[in-house]
Amino acid sequence: MNIRRPLIAGNWKMFKTCSEAVETAKHLVTRVDDVTDVDVMIAPAFIALAQVADIVKGSKVSLGAQNLFWEKEGAFTGEISPHMIVSTGCKYVIIGHSERRQFFEETDESVNKKINAAVKNGIEPILCVGESEKERESNETFSVLDKQITKGLQGLFTDNLKHLTIAYEPVWAIGTGKTATDEQAQEVHLFLRSLIEKKLGNKFAESIKILYGGSVKPDNITSLMSMPDIDGALVGGASLDAETFSKIVHFL
Ligand code: PGA
Secondary structure (H helix, E strand, C coil): CCCCCCEEEEECCCCCCHHHHHHHHHHHHHHCCCCCCCEEEEECCHHHHHHHHHHHCCCCEEEEECCCCCCCCCCCCCCCCHHHHHHCCCCEEEECCHHHHHHCCCCHHHHHHHHHHHHHCCCEEEEEECCCHHHHHCCCHHHHHHHHHHHHCCCCCCCCCCCCEEEECCHHHCCCCCCCCHHHHHHHHHHHHHHHHHHHHHHHHHHCEEEEECCCCHHHHHHHHCCCCCCEEEECHHHCCHHHHHHHHCCC
16 A cells, blocks of 8 residues: 655746746646645646745645755855745746756756755755666666766765655656656656665655656556556646646546
């Protein structure tokens, strides 16, 4: 039996102006008001966080950021600190998304600093990991994931680590319409849970949420969620429309 409470998280990426984000958040809040057994999160762009925070306050929807910089403050033009993110009311932060690794030179080392900063500031990190198509084809999936987890969480394998979510997002499935099959995803989720068990013990491994991400839609969420080690989803494209995202939230 899956004892973990599912999390359905929406990553809005670089979409929506402030007013569009507010509108979508308003629609979503009313559509998921009846949900009792699922946690819901949306991660709008930084500029919309404060306004969307006002809309989701007291609702079933939590707020997340899509990135952070690890310093508290300083001369770092264009960056956003953990402290600032907390001030907008974010509960979560997405870290190490493959688009950041691919287009913004994010490395396992910078991911590690960001996770550390999130944990220190009481923001729950959602650590994204995943292999490329080429890596899967050359049977490197598990070694790539092992490296991303081991390096990304270096120094964090301690009792102090209370809140952490992992999102398995095969790069070849993001925004492509190609979803991993339920079995492919389950195989990797089980691998990730065993890896976490080795590093953080059985209790932590049993409670950690491992989300699947990559072309999640209303018509594939139910079967993905029937897999024993899939505890939720990180949804990109299909989270941009409140009605579609709400269908995913109501997967049961
Ligand atoms: P997608 O994106 O659902 O559009 O494939 C997922 C993600 O990048 O988190």
